[in-house]
Amino acid sequence: MRSDAAPRVAGAAPGLFAALDLTLEPGRLTCLLGASGVGKSTLLRLLAGLPTGVEFQGTVATLPCALMGQDGGLFPWLTVAQNIGLGARLRREAADPARIARMVEAVGLDGLEDRLPAQLSGGQRQRAALARTLAEDRPLVLLDEPFSALDARLRLQIGDMAARLLQGTTVLMVTHDPAEAARLGDRILVMTPGGLAEHPAPPGPVPRRHDAPEVLAAQAALTDRLLA
Numbered sequence: 001m002r003s004d005a006a007p008r009v010a011g012a013a014p015g016l017f018a019a020l021d022l023t024l025e026p027g028r029l030t031c032l033l034g035a036s037g038v039g040k041s042t043l044l045r046l047l048a049g050l051p052t053g054v055e056f057q058g059t060v061a062t063l064p065c066a067l068m069g070q071d072g073g074l075f076p077w078l079t080v081a082q083n084i085g086l087g088a089r090l091r092r093e094a095a096d097p098a099r100i101a102r103m104v105e106a107v108g109l110d111g112l113e114d115r116l117p118a119q120l121s122g123g124q125r126q127r128a129a130l131a132r133t134l135a136e137d138r139p140l141v142l143l144d145e146p147f148s149a150l151d152a153r154l155r156l157q158i159g160d161m162a163a164r165l166l167q168g169t170t171v172l173m174v175t176h177d178p179a180e181a182a183r184l185g186d187r188i189l190v191m192t193p194g195g196l197a198e199h200p201a202p203p204g205p206v207p208r209r210h211d212a213p214e215v216l217a218a219q220a221a222l223t224d225r226l227l228a
């Protein structure tokens with residue numbers, strides 16, 4: 001879903017990160033990288049209006065959003081299809097079976113619709129959680145390492161698919177993978193305890209080819225930056 005409003009987080013979390021000012025570009029996919037524990041998930045939760053467990057002094061302006069957290073958040077007693085349609089059910093809207101079927105197909109879970117999360121592999125669970133997030137069609141989508149459990153081939157396929165489906169949506173995606181950021185980020189940000197820094201994204205629309213020279217160069221530069 002499109003929106004011209006720009007979500008923004010401005011403020012500091014004492015002991016975690018210094019004052020930062022993040023304004024997301026409407027309709028663009030922003031990738032956020034940074035060391036473990038620096039506060040990336042905290043930023044997502046602030047934008048989602050959820051408790052963070054840390055003190056935050058500042059302001060948040062956000063939009064109705066869909067958040068895919070690191071644990072996926074699937075309900076164990078609901079099937080894959082029921083989990084994907086859960087948002088509609090919670091809003092007391094009729095679930096749209098055609099939309100659910102499209103999402104199941106998009107993440108390659110055909111035939112597994114009636115399984116419970118415990119009957120799926122870790123990567124399949126992650127794909128089900130992604131399908132649920134994409135099915136929500138919110139103007140802001142927050143993804144916390146959405147492809148971390150996937151093998152290299154699925155990472156490319158599902159990442160490309162998600163970037164296409166989310167075209168025009170404002171997205172903040174946390175990833176630890178410089179290659180993913182170089183392929184999928186319209187904009188790339190690196191978070192440190194000192195705040196946020198812009199890293200130049202390769203040219204061209206996302207998803208970019210994984211082996212394009214500019215993408216490989218951006219991946220290498222980003223890796224160097226994260227190792228510094």
Ligand SMILES: Nc1ncnc2c1ncn2[C@@H]1O[C@H](COP(=O)(O)OP(=O)(O)OP(=O)(O)O)[C@@H](O)[C@H]1O
Binds near residue numbers: 016040043054
């Ligand atoms: N509910 C909570 N209560 C107390 N502290 C928390 C809570 N959630 C997170 N923290 C702390 O806040 C800090 C930032 O956590 P956060 O999950 O935002 O980091 P992250 O950058 O997303 O890390 P990772 O890349 O490992 O997922 C960590 O030191 C963490 O221990």
